[in-house]
Amino acid sequence: MVVVHHTFTKRRLVPAPALTRGRRRDWNERFAKMTSTPARRFTVGVIGAGRVGAVLAARLRAAGHEVVAAAGESDATRERIAALLPDVPRRKPTDVARACDLLLLTVPDDMLPNVVSVLSASGAIRAGQLVVHTSGRHGLAVLAPAVAVGAEPLALHPAMTFTGTAVDLERLDGCVFGVTAGAAQRALAEQLVADLGGRTTWVPEECRTLYHAALAHGANHLVTLVAEASELLAAAGVDDPARTLRPLLTAALDNALANGDAALTGPIVRGDVETVRGHLAEVTRHAPHVLASYVALARATLGRVVTDGRLLPIRGAKLRSVLDAAEDVAPTAGDAVVVRSESPGPRQPGQ
Numbered sequence: 001m002v003v004v005h006h007t008f009t010k011r012r013l014v015p016a017p018a019l020t021r022g023r024r025r026d027w028n029e030r031f032a033k034m035t036s037t038p039a040r041r042f043t044v045g046v047i048g049a050g051r052v053g054a055v056l057a058a059r060l061r062a063a064g065h066e067v068v069a070a071a072g073e074s075d076a077t078r079e080r081i082a083a084l085l086p087d088v089p090r091r092k093p094t095d096v097a098r099a100c101d102l103l104l105l106t107v108p109d110d111m112l113p114n115v116v117s118v119l120s121a122s123g124a125i126r127a128g129q130l131v132v133h134t135s136g137r138h139g140l141a142v143l144a145p146a147v148a149v150g151a152e153p154l155a156l157h158p159a160m161t162f163t164g165t166a167v168d169l170e171r172l173d174g175c176v177f178g179v180t181a182g183a184a185q186r187a188l189a190e191q192l193v194a195d196l197g198g199r200t201t202w203v204p205e206e207c208r209t210l211y212h213a214a215l216a217h218g219a220n221h222l223v224t225l226v227a228e229a230s231e232l233l234a235a236a237g238v239d240d241p242a243r244t245l246r247p248l249l250t251a252a253l254d255n256a257l258a259n260g261d262a263a264l265t266g267p268i269v270r271g272d273v274e275t276v277r278g279h280l281a282e283v284t285r286h287a288p289h290v291l292a293s294y295v296a297l298a299r300a301t302l303g304r305v306v307t308d309g310r311l312l313p314i315r316g317a318k319l320r321s322v323l324d325a326a327e328d329v330a331p332t333a334g335d336a337v338v339v340r341s342e343s344p345g346p347r348q349p350g351q
């Protein structure tokens with residue numbers, strides 16, 4: 001690293017003449033060695049080489065860690081191992097745990113407590129081993145059986161939706177990881193997230209489920225919202241709903257992320273009662289299964305614009321009575337049945 005040393009003379013920045021560049025560079029190299037810990041490289045085992053496990057292990061491998069074994073039975077998991085982790089042997093979970101010093105547990109959330117308990121009780125997880133899971137909902141508590149045998153726990157959740165293919169590898173660049181870690185594991189957590197190409201945000205143990213609810217509400221319900229908007233456009237005769245929605249929704253998302261509630265436009269914030277009444281009638285006629293979520297989101301939007309003062313309460317009350325009347329005839333969200341005339345297309349990956 002070339003470092004230019006400066007001194008101030010009459011408020012002007014000039015290069016310092018006294019020190020030779022060679023001596024200055026040597027000192028900086030020595031200083032860097034004194035202050036930075038060399039990155040640790042692990043032998044990695046992955047239990048559950050599913051959408052997330054196979055991709056994270058592949059990315060860790062690319063960063064110089066050695067992936068020594070992976071577990072999983074289904075055809076989909078076997079195919080992912082072959083595609084993303086070529087030459088990595090498939091082993092049963094206890095053998096995977098025994099073979100590595102960083103154990104990646106990427107099983108479904110509801111399986112995680114049992115997997116940790118069984119592996120810890122069987123002696124497959126050992127003292128000093130780093131045990132990492134990627135669940136958004138769980139924090140460190142679920143890893144308590146592993147901690148009890150002396151393992152180091154990390155909860156490291158990528159705020160991303162995965163396809164389980166090579167497409168995801170690049171999406172990890174700049175992806176934020178919600179991390180819960182004890183003081184002793186924080187530096188290591190940051191190193192692993194950096195190796196994965198991501199950035200760390202710290203999530204307190206007690207906020208883990210709320211953190212995950214926020215992401216699910218934003219990302220998963222967004223998929224439902226877009227699907228419903230597409231259905232309404234198709235019912236209105238628009239031949240390519242995605243082409244119509246993409247520029248609009250992209251702009252709305254960008255504006256909302258930049259400006260929050262101030263990004264809102266449309267009939268609710270304008271107080272256009274008759275427009276909302278018309279929407280409700282047409283949605284009821286053509287897509288009654290969409291009515292419950294339209295009303296629920298209109299109510300939430302209305303509450304926010306009245307609270308922050310952009311809509312007069314009297315106007316808000318008129319809108320609320322229109323929504324109340326529509327809700328009386330709407331099927332409840334849980335009862336709403338989607339009837340499609342065409343194939344719904346591929347399933348979206350969950351989060």
Ligand SMILES: NC(=O)c1ccc[n+]([C@@H]2O[C@H](COP(=O)([O-])OP(=O)(O)OC[C@H]3O[C@@H](n4cnc5c(N)ncnc54)[C@H](OP(=O)(O)O)[C@@H]3O)[C@@H](O)[C@H]2O)c1
Nearest residue numbers: 048049050051052072073074077106107109135161162351
């Ligand atoms: N998908 C996402 O977009 C996403 C994003 C962020 C975080 N996450 C989190 O990442 C974790 C994994 O999710 P995923 O979507 O990758 O799941 P997934 O695609 O369903 O893969 C789950 C993996 O776990 C294995 N497995 C299931 N039950 C098991 C058990 N009892 N013992 C051992 N292995 C078992 C499965 O093997 P078989 O295939 O043989 O059944 C499969 O390889 C979850 O905690 C999830 O919340 C997911």
